[in-house]
Amino acid sequence: MAQGDKDIVLISEDAAFNDRLGAILAGQPGFAVTRCDASLARINGKASDLAKVSELIVFKATPDALDEADALRALIASGGNARILAVSDSRTPFGVAHGLLRVGVTEVVPDTIEDAELAKVVGRLSMPRRLTLTAQDQHEGHVIAVSKARGGIGATTLAVNLADQLCGKKRRFGKSETRKVILVDLDLQFGAVAGFLDLPPNDALYSMARDRVEPDSVFLQQSIVTTPSGLSVLAAPEGFMPLTALHPDQMRFLIGRLRKMYDFVVVDLPPAMVDWLTPVLEAADHVLIVSGTSVPFVQQTRRLIDFFKDQNPSLKIEVIVGQEKKPLIRSRRHVEAAKALQTEFRHWLPPDAKVAEDAMDRGRPLSETAGGAALTKEIAQIAADLVKSIGVSTLNRTASADRPGR
Template sequence: MRDQNVFTPKSQAIMLVSENEEIAQLVADVFPVNEENKVTRNGASFQMLNGTALDLAFKHDLVIFEIDPNDTGELRAIEAVLTHRDDNTLFVALTQNDLSITKARELYKIGIDEVLPLSIDGEGLKAAVNEKLNARAVSRTTISDGSSALGKVIPVAKARGGIGATTVAVNLACSLVGGRGSFFRKSAKNRVALLDFDLQFGNSNVFLDLEDNGGFLQLIENSKIPDDHFLSSILQEHGLGVDVLCAPTPMVPLQSMRPDLIEGMLDLLQQRYDYVIIDLPCAVVEWVEPIFKRATKLALVTDTTVPCVRQARRLIDFYREANVGLPVEFVVNRERNTLIKPSHVREAEKVLKTSLKHWLPENSKVARNSVDLGRPIVDLKRQTDLGKALAKLAAAVSAETQPVATKKA
């Protein structure tokens, strides 16, 4: 379960590489020197440290440094240190406020954990560092003690574009976090990741008021299988407790993703999270196969029109080629369930070979307000008919896919 407290080590050794007195004061304010924090300043740049940089850096828990992304000599010096890195030292770079996404990606690619603007204040620096430390600690605990089963992978597919699958994915992810005000036990707190794999038209970040941090483009451009450190750098933590991978802002080809990237990501994410919710594109592509091989359940959003039902049937047949026994939850959006089923609903159930249990009523006002404000319906308008239906869907999914702790070896 997700710990509500921010992880903070009992003691921290911090290394500062900068001549900037304002940065030195900022670090001193955030990490006051005492028996818990020891801050040392070592030169103005990694180049000036020469051969001592490697030994000095890895004797510290946290290295904060100022970097000019156009200084190729300094970049090479930092990269030389990071090629020998382990996961015990966190590297945080402070750089120009108007840094482009391309330059930021270059810095992340050489192994820097976090890239922050020089104008950041103390609270921002402290929050960024704690977020990285907390994510790393959760991952280590999960992997080392073997106390948690692998997380549940739940893809959300759509029978046609514009059917509302992103609304379902976002609200499902936020509801599955659990905690106060949910259908789950108030003490429960799940770790949930939301991956927007709708590469060309994904907008889950808009529903959560998040800006694309360029993480997906880094993932696509990275020739190597992602590691835990890399994933931590591209996932964004939302205030409702969901870690989000935004779809890329620039238009990219659907074939930009590779099956091996998906495999590598899910290997790590299933160790770290209780639930991995994946918003899929309205397309059939090769790289979805590893998703469905691991899927615990599929949420397929549709309506009861003839074209949509026919397409839903085709998708199920395709997805079950990768996972024969894949359970499917059909979610009928923008329609109300009725006591007496109309003939077209009975016919849809006959084609889909199941009873349609999940219905999301039409409530355009609530749905529009949610998107405009960047707040999920289950957070903004939970007591509305649509909010209750979404929470009920999440409760049903949780009840049927609840992670079960495994015994320690």
């Protein structure tokens, strides 16, 4: 795909329809067309992913098109900015076309329209969103980075389960995903996220570094895996990868793309300080440092805070006390540690090796293996507090950006 091409997705079981649209678009430069020879409902998961990185989705509307209304709603709610064009065949009643518009389709045109006219409609609707939206409408997910003052304190446990909790609440009929969340394992050399979620390691970040490519929509579709509970994951590579292999511009591009696709980008940071952390920290809203309250922990945490603040002065930094139960009365050590870090410890992850390791062994988030455990509840509280601090108005903006201009 040439740089700057507009991503357009064609969805129809009718190969002749896809051929016709494909030919119209092939006659004009600047379109990168992806064909899906299936109905909307059948490719819905994939369509949602495509919607996040495309400018326009074109589908063939049959008289039964409203049977696919749920698939359409899911597509529209997926967090993408793509507009949707329905091309209705001549048997489709007016009421159905009207219904599609009410569901959120941007425009409906009859398939009797001339090719030249259809090309014009496609050209107009595929104008890149960034040229037509105000800054307020643009979807920018929130980046939350998780770091640690020393290894083994529970940072990855927090990152995995925070991402899981940010996805949304459990409802009666299973988890209804109210927010789109991706967990990115940037602990490139010792990444353990894949193991926590029973996923295979992923060489995508390594290939991105080795081939010096910027992660485009195809790269991301191939690299991101979604767990059964709906959490998207970009895992770390299996083999050894030099930390300096990644270029800061690649990381800037990756985080930028992911922010457009997700409401929350949760990042498990490496213990090292490398140049490509700068774009991650510049994009981040919050950094959570899992630490302890003893002197060596406090010294290391102080260094981390100074480093993070240096990278992004407006970053909100919170120190989470790892593997320590919240005391009823704070000891002198707690008070001194909080003072040295100029913070208050709001969240404490209680020690519970059995619960933490059982979830790890089963490759499932704590919410599925030990929903009632104090550790699970504390991480749920951290997620709830983050959502609250980011502010309802911001999340509303995110929700409305799902279908701007429709």
